[in-house]
Amino acid sequence: MKKIINQVSEIVPEMVQGIVQASNGLLRQLPDTQVVIRNDEQFQTKIQVGLVSGGGSGHEPLHAGFVGEGMLTAAVCGEIFTSPTPDQILAAIKEADQGQGVLLIVKNYSGDVMNFDMAKEMAQADNIKVESIIVDDDISIPDSQQGRRGVAGTVLVEKILGAAARQGCTLEQLQQLGQQVIDNTKTLGIALQAATVPAVGHPGFELANDEIEYGVGIHNERGYSTEKLQSAQKLAQELLTKILAEFDANKNDEFAVLVNGMGATPLMEQYIFLNNVLEELQKQGIKVTFTKVGNLVTSIDMSGLSLTLVKLDNGWQDYLTQNVTTLGW
Amino acid sequence: MKKIINQVSEIVPEMVQGIVQASNGLLRQLPDTQVVIRNDEQFQTKIQVGLVSGGGSGHEPLHAGFVGEGMLTAAVCGEIFTSPTPDQILAAIKEADQGQGVLLIVKNYSGDVMNFDMAKEMAQADNIKVESIIVDDDISIPDSQQGRRGVAGTVLVEKILGAAARQGCTLEQLQQLGQQVIDNTKTLGIALQAATVPAVGHPGFELANDEIEYGVGIHNERGYSTEKLQSAQKLAQELLTKILAEFDANKNDEFAVLVNGMGATPLMEQYIFLNNVLEELQKQGIKVTFTKVGNLVTSIDMSGLSLTLVKLDNGWQDYLTQNVTTLGW
Amino acid sequence: MELTTELATKWFELYVQSIQEHKDQLNELDTAIGDGDHGTNMLRGVEQVQTVLQQQATANLSDLLKQVAFALISKVGGASGPLYGTALLDMSKYVQEHDSQLSNLIASGAAGIKRRGQSQVGDKTMLDVWQPVADDLANNQFNSSNLDQHLQATADLEAKKGRASYLGERSVGHLDPGAKSSELLFDCLLQVLNK
Amino acid sequence: MELTTELATKWFELYVQSIQEHKDQLNELDTAIGDGDHGTNMLRGVEQVQTVLQQQATANLSDLLKQVAFALISKVGGASGPLYGTALLDMSKYVQEHDSQLSNLIASGAAGIKRRGQSQVGDKTMLDVWQPVADDLANNQFNSSNLDQHLQATADLEAKKGRASYLGERSVGHLDPGAKSSELLFDCLLQVLNK
Ligand SMILES: Nc1ncnc2c1ncn2[C@@H]1O[C@H](COP(=O)(O)OP(=O)(O)O)[C@@H](O)[C@H]1O
Ligand SMILES: Nc1ncnc2c1ncn2[C@@H]1O[C@H](COP(=O)(O)OP(=O)(O)O)[C@@H](O)[C@H]1O
Ligand SMILES: [Mg+2]
Ligand SMILES: [Mg+2]
């Protein structure tokens, strides 16, 4: 394992300190926690519903990189690939609440769901209005009891809700909007190389030099099949076919497209892939009104990318386009 | 070689199309060129000195990702690691000129310097006011006839000049300011793994599993020594010592710090490294008033990072902090 | 059978030791069908439990259970933290509102796991040890051999909850790590009761 | 000796072929002390020169030189594009302003390379072929064996300009790729003159 780190056990606290210091005063860390929260002037002066997200670390810039004016109020950073604990989440909720309540944005993993649920109950016992939504955009596994995983689409949910919250939506409106966005957000990912979890020290699974894995999660979970590497164009067609099958879209629908790098795949490849995706969508007569490319929801140093489509409703494109002040968007 | 691409010869044109489409209308491509230029409303309405940069591709988001309101006016994308040609640079200059003249920001490689010089002469022959500055921030090679290379510090030069140009500085003022910034910008980089140039198909040089290369360039040039991998803290001390030796700083000086990822190194490691850098600077009583972290000036899929320090003059910190509308900043 | 503060204290002291001894085994079980951290997670938790036990000498049973619950909730994280935490929290509430009958207590803990994890018996989780142990206690059949049988039975199940469920059928043939850490917990209880 | 439009056309036609034949060799030379693309770069350029030659049948010498220069400038990129381009552009200007004496023309080309590249004889670049060839022409000593000698002499030099200069002493022992492509150019000229 070749990484620029110190002690494995200190990765998360040192990283969180780095994030806060990289923000030039826009973020601060709650004492004795790995919670990162807005510290900009508007946060002091403009009251809105708080948006709190979080989860295991290793997906940077998600979530701490999306804390800031127009997006999240706070993010809770767990150990690498491990849900944070309810006391930390509760601390974030308390600081994020400006009297208008707090919405929790949770990726669908049992650990995350349960820890956020407990924190919600604890906060409600403290008379704070808290609701939560569960992001489950990954279409690679069939819908089961456990439900689908929350992956790259999470960042678009955070962006849309961030803009809506800034605009003054209530907690109930945000919860409803969030659920609508989730219902219309679908993601599928591929890996060229698995990530190396620092505590493990080697890639989570092995792929031959000409192989890719279809349908990976963001915690080194293998996907549904291992195939020969294809051209960007073929990959785009393959992923699009699977994703579009999840929507019942008609000709007037408008879509947002997110190409998300997994950590070690350069922008060069992501832009080429986007170009093929848009080419194919145009061929099929599907209208795209928002695009985004970059390493937004990563899996440590995994090579690969994911494709997300959102079927847009009224005003969402505007929410996606509005400027924000964060490290990562 | 495992890359998400189509034909090797089509990488740059397909990537440029992707970049433009990812901009949601903020950028456009000049017909029959690989020139990316501002397309936002302000560009039509607010007159200023044009800022044009460019060079070989493979350093994304540099330079096209820094075109936009408050930063570059246009970027010229050459073949991978190959300077663009003067006719393309000339096309960019002509479109970027709003009657106030154009400043060229050139990284110090003989190909880039000569092609930009020729374009400058051609533009001057067309009665366009054009000046240029040469960025040479890399301290890894001793100052020779050829001069030092231009590396990650380039993005800070572009940021400062972008803000100054927006604020209304003249061509002469920008040229002078640019030179001052360059004189106060020093960078040193390390690699954990070399990049794979698509036309070559394998990493540019080999490093053992516990080795790093000190002093690499951004085109797979080897550095000045190959050493055992150390902790982030030791690395930070090592790079800082070399960089600080290039400044004659006194206690009242203020610095900007840039930690730049080379392409395949996750943000996690970059933030940890920043944390160590700032810790060490604080120990030495050196004041930092601006920090930035991310994959800004990459070397395709190289693993590694570089550290840049800028000794700040009046107003530069403000220029660095101001918001811009670009894909990459 | 009644659980007393004294018994409970001894029980958790033993459990701290047991997790320290079995950490690697729990990680190994979790490597096979999860993400390999169940031992590490539980160890973080019981180290905090140890601190609590040292400070809580005079607490009543309900408070003791609550403090242990909070220790686990605030240090374990992942899936097992909130599950063990909820079980113990619900046991603490039960003591306060009803009685301290062991069979009733473990049954309330199992119900807490069910509620928190949205899981059922047969989903191949820790519940597949907690629920039968609660039943055994009610029927005076709580013993070492039955306990081991409940654990072993998880091997044949296909996981429906937690990370192992992503593996579908490939989860069959492996013990569930959370069931193992629960078996360790009840093994400690047996030792305390039999002293 | 005068350069005519006809001679120049034949010269560049031969050069197109020569680069096509030597592309891989040029890449190999550039791999040793540069970035391995000199053959690829030059090929992109001469393919455009070929197009120009096909369209420019009636041009005068100055125009022909200018068109070839533009072809190279707009297609080669890297370091060699502007250097060859400047050399030919300066030759075109020289014809327009003075005469078409071959020795004067090549001397003006060499001066262009010097100016554009800020380089001197002995820096291990293409100039180390251009300058001696210009001198040979002035002294009536322009022949195949002298030409080859100029190229071979670049092996002993330490690079002071271009990417090879980053290698310092390690550049010694290798031919300079730009010197080789220049040797090919003047070898074509010799062939045309000797017909
Ligand atoms: N929904 C659930 N209901 C009951 N138990 C569960 C559930 N999800 C997970 N578990 C238990 O948690 C154990 C895994 O715990 P651990 O490895 O610490 O957490 P994580 O899965 O977050 O890494 C599983 O072996 C299982 O017994
Ligand atoms: N400053 C310079 N002056 C003269 N010739 C130069 C200079 N820099 C480079 N060259 C020539 O250019 C050649 C390399 O060209 P090429 O490989 O096409 O460009 P690049 O170095 O940009 O990849 C060298 O072999 C050398 O002859
Ligand atoms: Mg885990
Ligand atoms: Mg080159």
Ligand SMILES: [Mg+2]
């Ligand atoms: Mg686990």
Ligand SMILES: [Mg+2]
């Ligand atoms: Mg070259």
